[in-house]
Amino acid sequence: MTVDLAVGIGGLRLANPVMPASGTFAEGLDKAVDFDRLGAFVTKTITRELRTGNPLPRVVERPGGLINSIGIPSKGVPYFLAHTLPYYGRFRPPLVVSISAPTAEGFASLAAELTRPGIAAIEANISCPNIEEDGKAFAMRAASTEAVVRQLRAATSLPLWVKLTPNTGDLPEVARAAEAAGADALVVANTILAMAIDLQTFRPSLGSVMGGLSGPAVKPIVLRQVFQCAQAVDIPVIGCGGISTAEDAIEYLLAGASAVQVGTATFVQPAAMTTIIDGIGRFCEKRDIARVADLIGAVVTEEADQPDLAWVAPAE
Amino acid sequence: MTVDLAVGIGGLRLANPVMPASGTFAEGLDKAVDFDRLGAFVTKTITRELRTGNPLPRVVERPGGLINSIGIPSKGVPYFLAHTLPYYGRFRPPLVVSISAPTAEGFASLAAELTRPGIAAIEANISCPNIEEDGKAFAMRAASTEAVVRQLRAATSLPLWVKLTPNTGDLPEVARAAEAAGADALVVANTILAMAIDLQTFRPSLGSVMGGLSGPAVKPIVLRQVFQCAQAVDIPVIGCGGISTAEDAIEYLLAGASAVQVGTATFVQPAAMTTIIDGIGRFCEKRDIARVADLIGAVVTEEADQPDLAWVAPAE
Amino acid sequence: MATAKDSFFIAAADDARPPRDWTETVVAERGEVLLNQAVNAEYRHLVVRCGPVAAKAVAGQFFQLLCPHPEGEQPFLRRPMSLYGVDPAKSEVEFLYKVTGAGTRGLALIAPGDRLDIMGPLGKGFDLDPGLRHIVAVGRGAGLATLAPLAKAARANGTRVTAIFSARRPDLLVSVDLFRGHGAEVITVTDSQGTSGPAHVERILRGLIADGRAEAFFTCGSSRLMRVQQRLAREFAIAGQVAMEQQMACGLGLCFCCVRDFHVGGEIVHRRVCWDGPVFDLMEALP
């Protein structure tokens, strides 16, 4: 049996559901992975302005994951257009460009500038502070999400993916707001705000005090968020958080993800993405599942009992 | 050097800063731990009505933690007063009773009924659905937190601890609301809503679909939340999330916790709490720290660089 | 900051009280592994050196083992295993386990000389009335492990044991010699020989009852066979005890994840298998 691995993300067809997570992928991985095997490329978030990124140390490891505060070192748009864009043009997978800006207008104008051949979709990383409001990330609230996505939608004809933050308590509302404003897909989610303190020095382990947790430790949390978002919206959800194995990816597909992004796992096993693609194929084959798309949202909850979530915050 | 391990929680003096987390402690632990060594007792959350708890399976393990949906099996108040209260009266540590109710008034009347000798403090577990609003947990929002804490404050003269949920995106606001309404201390935090799916059956691994993640995996996240809350309020914060070792506990104290609660670690090492107490003492001794209270909030952040949290949701 | 109110204290704890006379009755200790070997295609026999507290374990009690991590897997919780044998003089406890998942895969990796963190003894064991003359023990699968120390204890009381062992195939029967060594008579029934069905076992049990050799039932490991015994126990007013299993986390009655339904005084109630059991009255158990 040959398994059909293809999935569709809001009109964009991917040869398989596995792609890198923004900020954990760059040209160098080509040494270890055949890029033509990936479902898509997703760039590190770029900004219009030049940035150097955060102070060091930028990474600290914890059991089952890492906290990072890389920030967004960015060489700006001209560099991106001159170097990065043509580089990825050589390969088959579609190129998704992750963007960020401090204002809704900044997002929109960057998206407009990037609406050009060779770019298959825009991923708007709206987990960044909105300097026009109180500095809270756009994705923390439904209203600010809706506002920025609406401007983005007006600015580009490209498929628009919106990457949400796991740090909000209103995820389903935020997801619905992004959908209502015209997002073609949601990426759930960015890293979870976290902290570590060095017991030798009594200082935070990261140069910027707090950072984002990623890796296996966050998987059960983000899986729940993907499940909630997939229930809340009709557009595809792309799962991202702690995926290291094919089993992790399949859990996300079952929970409702139409595709997955792999980040931190690549740091530990550079070939993680292709290993996952192979594993998903084998899983489907063994179970006589003809299309990987049949796994999407296939979790069986109908007969599950009603929860008594008396001391756990409920779904919404 | 003898290290002074005592800490104060809003007027209540604890012989040391280590106590159990609600729902992970009961009479049975007396077989493995000398109860008189604990900083305090914290009971499983009780409710007025009789409850059986959630459907099985109630627990699923993940790397570095477990997801549970025990719910609150409760034998009700008369049983508690007749059996549990006298049982703990035999020991030295103060007894903190965790309570829950579906309405603010229910919380208040339960607190009033429990305001009696032998109970040293009330811990209000407000991470439970508020059936008068949209079913969201009280602790998800500042307004509902303030409302329930205000009624509780009016109902009891006992020290009032308020246990917050880590699932909100507004934690500092919620913390400030609890303080403003009269809380004597905050417990940060309950479990993080999570999910797991069984790849054999395609069913959720828990009978109630979602559950709460606890254990080492959540530590970096909850540590960050304790840091944020301790910055936001003047009342003591009790840290709770993934503490397994003395080092974990000290990290929480440095981040601003005045005491810590230990939950899941006890399931793996029943003597975890006393091991942690001993370890904190040794740490202070080695570093010539005379009072464990000197560790509280001692993290050094003044010289830390300003973060460029462009793709991580900022502190608030 | 957080310490604003610390200046005056209400002394809620009465530190002046004299220390209680407390000793631990459950320990988690890193015992030396003395043996860890396969006894057949499914089961492995594990012997661990332990301290005096663990060596007080009795039949029907269990331990929670902290299993090493096999490559690529991270069992987080301990795994419950019934006491299969105990020698207080030599300070040794024994287990019989089947490799079924990550935890037991990790267990299988341990070599003699390694240390294994065992926590116990846990739960309520069998209540063995020394006045009994003839009892029947019915076990299947790992249930045999649980019944083995019962056979030994019965012998010490002068109680005779007839054991009915059920397994999928004859080569998967374990502990037959051990039971015979404890003076028990062993009757084996297997799926492959078509002898393990409830009807056939019921015939055997009726025979034992008729012979006066079934003053009490002790069972573990098969709810089908438990139901047969419940029926007979009701019919002939025979007492019985059953050791139950349930997924566990704490093993000490703290977490309430291991509850099962029991039928007590006309009502269905929840009991914690780790704390109220694992041994329960036969008539109260529900499959």
Place this chain on the structure above:
Amino acid sequence: MATAKDSFFIAAADDARPPRDWTETVVAERGEVLLNQAVNAEYRHLVVRCGPVAAKAVAGQFFQLLCPHPEGEQPFLRRPMSLYGVDPAKSEVEFLYKVTGAGTRGLALIAPGDRLDIMGPLGKGFDLDPGLRHIVAVGRGAGLATLAPLAKAARANGTRVTAIFSARRPDLLVSVDLFRGHGAEVITVTDSQGTSGPAHVERILRGLIADGRAEAFFTCGSSRLMRVQQRLAREFAIAGQVAMEQQMACGLGLCFCCVRDFHVGGEIVHRRVCWDGPVFDLMEALP
């Protein structure tokens, strides 16, 4: 639900294009450990059997090792280690490491015959001009590990090497014999003998320059000594290369956690040590 829009597709990927001719140049593979033993109180020598890709490693490159977990610790990321030796014929790579924390504690536990997941070769190695006749290699601590394969490669080019080795105490000097075996002249300086200070090393270097034995500097492991060489390099217009370290996560230029400041064309710029280095132009490096 999520698949609502899947009915029509824009084929963004040109699946018809012929497959590229791609081969991996970095692998993560589980190589057999052939040796893992202490060479002195601080350093251990590790030899791992590898495949053909890893065996192409050159001096100055590094590998990322996936360290086993020591009891109670869980190093999550790989640990970077310089190539200390490589034998393409035997398919072996060698490392020299110091136990400093959880990862290297885990490494120290591996026994010959065990498997270790090594990933590499990574980074930009030394650029060794075959026209050079005399070079100087200055190393301290683990820096000596990095320079060892350079000495071997230099010899293959017919380039003569004078190596200055710095350490806290004479007994902590490693690889002296290895370097001599590669035909290098070795000068040792130590803190305990008071010979390792920058002033003394500068005198030695000035001597080598005067003798025409310093056509290029290669250095690793000491920023104090690097600064001395930078000064002399500027004064005498001598080329130089330095291998730098920085905490790493991915090792492949993906994550930007390993950046350092470099001085390039009058500007301070960030460079990724794992990708743009670890070997950099001596004059661009900042301590």
